[in-house]
Amino acid sequence: MNLKTFAGGLHPPDGKHYSAHCPIESCPLPDELIIPLSQHIGAPAAACVAVGDQVKKGQVIADAKGFVSVPIHASTSGEVIAVEPRLHPMGKALPAVVIRPDGEDCWDASLQGADPANLSVDELKDRIRAAGIVGMGGATFPTHVKLSPPEEKKIDTLIINGVECEPFLTADHRLMLEQSERLLDGIEILRKVLGIERTVIGIEANKPDAIEKLTQEGAARNIEVQALEVKYPQGAEKQLIDALTGRQVPSGTLPMEVGVVVQNVGTAAAVSDAIRHGHPLVERVATVTGPGVHAPKNLLIRIGTPLRHMVEQCGGLNGDPAKIIMGGPMMGQTQLSLDIPAIRGTSGLLIFRREDLPTRLEAGPCIRCGRCIGVCPIHLQPTTIAAYARLDMIDEAEGYHALDCIECGCCTYICPATLPLVQSIRHAKGGIMAKKRTI
Amino acid sequence: MLAAVLSLGGIGLVAAAALGVAAKKFAVEVDPREAAILEILPGANCGACGLPGCSGYAKGVVDGSIAPNLCTPGGSDTVEKIAHILGVEAITAEPKVAVVFCQGDNSKATEKYRYLGLQDCNAAQKIADGPKSCPGGCLGLGTCERVCPFGAIEITAEGLAVISREKCTGCEKCVGVCPRKVIRMAPLEATTHVLCNSHDKGALVRKYCQVGCIACTICKKNAPEAYQIENFLAEVIYEKHSEAAGVLEKCPTKCIRDFTTGYPEGSSFAPPTVPVTPAQND
Numbered sequence: 001m002n003l004k005t006f007a008g009g010l011h012p013p014d015g016k017h018y019s020a021h022c023p024i025e026s027c028p029l030p031d032e033l034i035i036p037l038s039q040h041i042g043a044p045a046a047a048c049v050a051v052g053d054q055v056k057k058g059q060v061i062a063d064a065k066g067f068v069s070v071p072i073h074a075s076t077s078g079e080v081i082a083v084e085p086r087l088h089p090m091g092k093a094l095p096a097v098v099i100r101p102d103g104e105d106c107w108d109a110s111l112q113g114a115d116p117a118n119l120s121v122d123e124l125k126d127r128i129r130a131a132g133i134v135g136m137g138g139a140t141f142p143t144h145v146k147l148s149p150p151e152e153k154k155i156d157t158l159i160i161n162g163v164e165c166e167p168f169l170t171a172d173h174r175l176m177l178e179q180s181e182r183l184l185d186g187i188e189i190l191r192k193v194l195g196i197e198r199t200v201i202g203i204e205a206n207k208p209d210a211i212e213k214l215t216q217e218g219a220a221r222n223i224e225v226q227a228l229e230v231k232y233p234q235g236a237e238k239q240l241i242d243a244l245t246g247r248q249v250p251s252g253t254l255p256m257e258v259g260v261v262v263q264n265v266g267t268a269a270a271v272s273d274a275i276r277h278g279h280p281l282v283e284r285v286a287t288v289t290g291p292g293v294h295a296p297k298n299l300l301i302r303i304g305t306p307l308r309h310m311v312e313q314c315g316g317l318n319g320d321p322a323k324i325i326m327g328g329p330m331m332g333q334t335q336l337s338l339d340i341p342a343i344r345g346t347s348g349l350l351i352f353r354r355e356d357l358p359t360r361l362e363a364g365p366c367i368r369c370g371r372c373i374g375v376c377p378i379h380l381q382p383t384t385i386a387a388y389a390r391l392d393m394i395d396e397a398e399g400y401h402a403l404d405c406i407e408c409g410c411c412t413y414i415c416p417a418t419l420p421l422v423q424s425i426r427h428a429k430g431g432i433m434a435k436k437r438t439i
Numbered sequence: 440m441l442a443a444v445l446s447l448g449g450i451g452l453v454a455a456a457a458l459g460v461a462a463k464k465f466a467v468e469v470d471p472r473e474a475a476i477l478e479i480l481p482g483a484n485c486g487a488c489g490l491p492g493c494s495g496y497a498k499g500v501v502d503g504s505i506a507p508n509l510c511t512p513g514g515s516d517t518v519e520k521i522a523h524i525l526g527v528e529a530i531t532a533e534p535k536v537a538v539v540f541c542q543g544d545n546s547k548a549t550e551k552y553r554y555l556g557l558q559d560c561n562a563a564q565k566i567a568d569g570p571k572s573c574p575g576g577c578l579g580l581g582t583c584e585r586v587c588p589f590g591a592i593e594i595t596a597e598g599l600a601v602i603s604r605e606k607c608t609g610c611e612k613c614v615g616v617c618p619r620k621v622i623r624m625a626p627l628e629a630t631t632h633v634l635c636n637s638h639d640k641g642a643l644v645r646k647y648c649q650v651g652c653i654a655c656t657i658c659k660k661n662a663p664e665a666y667q668i669e670n671f672l673a674e675v676i677y678e679k680h681s682e683a684a685g686v687l688e689k690c691p692t693k694c695i696r697d698f699t700t701g702y703p704e705g706s707s708f709a710p711p712t713v714p715v716t717p718a719q720n721d
Contacts, residue, residue, distance in 0.1 A: 091566065336567060427559065427562040
């Protein structure tokens with residue numbers, strides 16, 4: 001079978017067997033929910049509750065600041081016991097609202113659902129923004145911004161990202177299998193907002209059950225499902241557009257440039273909840289997996305649940321954890337502790353023991369093998385950019401299009417000299433952006 | 440043969456005449472003082488004056504767009520010579536030296552994670568605010584060492600930056616690149632410093648560093664004129680630095696160091712001779 005894909009990429013061991021068969025399980029309330037105020041790309045929200053306040057589930061606890069920002073909501077009802085900096089998945093203490101659940105889990109009565117057919121496009125967008133919906137694939141870009149392309153950009157295709165190319169993660173897979181109704185309803189709302197018909201769901205061929213189910217159910221709603229070759233990073237926005245439409249997003253522009261909007265399956269499902277029930281984004285599906293936990297699971301968690309609580313629901317730790325990763329193993333962030341809370345972008349929690357990790361050799365000199373160039377899905381020269389970054393030659397790194405790097409990690413993964421290529425490129429990107437700000 | 444000699448010679452003469460005229464007509468007037476000042480400057484193009492290089496600074500000094508006492512690497516000598524050339528009075532700044540306010544190398548301070556990435560402090564700082572548990576301690580990845588134009592900084596085997604008081608000219612390049620602001624300027628004549636940059640409370644500092652300041656205030660009690668404690672960190676009051684060395688023995692964590700007794704452990708620099716004279720680059 002000739003499946004669609006992009007040029008470049010690689011095949012890391014996928015590790016999905018740990019949790020792919022586990023139905024989504026609801027995670028009980030923890031003793032304390034730590035809800036950070038920066039959970040999305042853009043300006044952090046500003047807290048609007050104080051210590052001692054009683055809050056209801058879904059109540060706004062922090063207001064959005066600026067257009068590229070969204071409000072943050074209480075994930076359950078209870079008492080605000082602290083508004084202070086807490087350890088954030090970024091690795092530093094950042095402002096957060098801490099809630100002690102009262103166990104009632106009672107929704108804010110003012111939240112009202114509506115039939116999307118009776119709402120105008122602007123009303124729909126306002127509701128999506130008020131519900132705090134962001135890209136659930138992990139990048140957490142505010143959804144309402146993606147749904148508001150400038151007048152002159154003509155959008156003709158909505159792509160729904162069900163690829164889940166990151167190894168180990170199975171949250172989107174389970175969501176597509178178990179909650180397809182929610183997902184398809186969300187897609188119809190997104191279609192209405194964008195005013196377009198053509199919709200393609202892209203799914204990697206390693207999820208045949210999800211492909212079959214959505215193909216059947218989507219046909220009635222004129223939603224196409226496309227199987228894609230199993231390859232990392234097939235789910236990266238620009239690679240997915242290339243594979244499905246053959247269009248290449250020009251350097252330095254957004255997908256809207258080629259008439260496409262991409263949304264994750266989790267985002268579409270959250271949009272359905274926001275409109276039909278008025279429920280803001282207070283929970284999500286996350287995969288807790290890896291050889292370091294006893295019973296890997298796909299959990300429906302509240303935003304702000306401490307990672308430790310999630311692990312306890314999965315039978316606890318299996319041995320000493322040596323590496324804790326939030327997100328997938330390729331692009332996820334290594335965490336300092338299990339006391340850090342899960343946030344809106346937490347698609348997974350991976351735990352590895354010392355014996356599961358490869359022995360990492362000291363980084364050696366580049367041997368000019370060119371493997372990083374072969375796997376780069378953007379067709380950059382990672383080793384060249386990294387060399388310039390090490391020498392702080394920022395202009396030269398920019399000349400080699402460092403800013404187009406999507407930080408997928410393929411080059412670092414494949415490098416036989418174990419050079420920290422992505423980190424070097426990120427260092428160059430930071431330098432380029434700093435220079436642009438001063439000019 | 441003759442025709443060839445004549446024609447080539449003729450072309451030569453015409454070209455020479457043209458060049459001669461052009462040299463006179465398009466001559467660029469260079470202020471002789473500018474050349475003289477450029478001669479005096481150290482020529483390190485370090486940028487301490489705020490301009491990219493020494494020739495730019497010489498030009499700026501002559502046309503009056505920049506003050507004549509900004510060449511810190513040159514020291515008071517250079518300032519006096521420049522003042523002499525310009526015919527103004529020399530206002531020399533107090534000579535300064537860069538100091539790394541940390542002694543917590545990898546054997547004395549703990550790390551919150553194992554860092555295997557790019558050997559650059561600014562890159563490491565972006566990952567969860569750097570691998571050191573201490574928020575202010577030296578990361579020891581050598582970013583300052585690489586920018587120092589005078590080879591005055593070394594990184595010890597245990598990962599701590601140490602600055603030579605003899606070689607440092609006070610150009611402040613290292614101060615600008617350090618992501619943790621652990622390098623600061625101090626008067627050259629002061630040799631006693633509190634080598635700690637953590638504003639955390641004492642109990643927390645003790646958890647991650649054997650040689651951090653715990654703000655116990657013993658130094659301030661014994662030499663109230665010479666020390667101040669701000670935000671859980673002791674500091675030498677440099678106007679009264681001569682009284683600071685007296686309490687060295689009393690400091691429980693030995694975070695106060697008198698450089699005349701040597702550099703922090705692991706440094707290959709010879710202990711500074713007393714009195715220390717400003718670095719000269721001839």
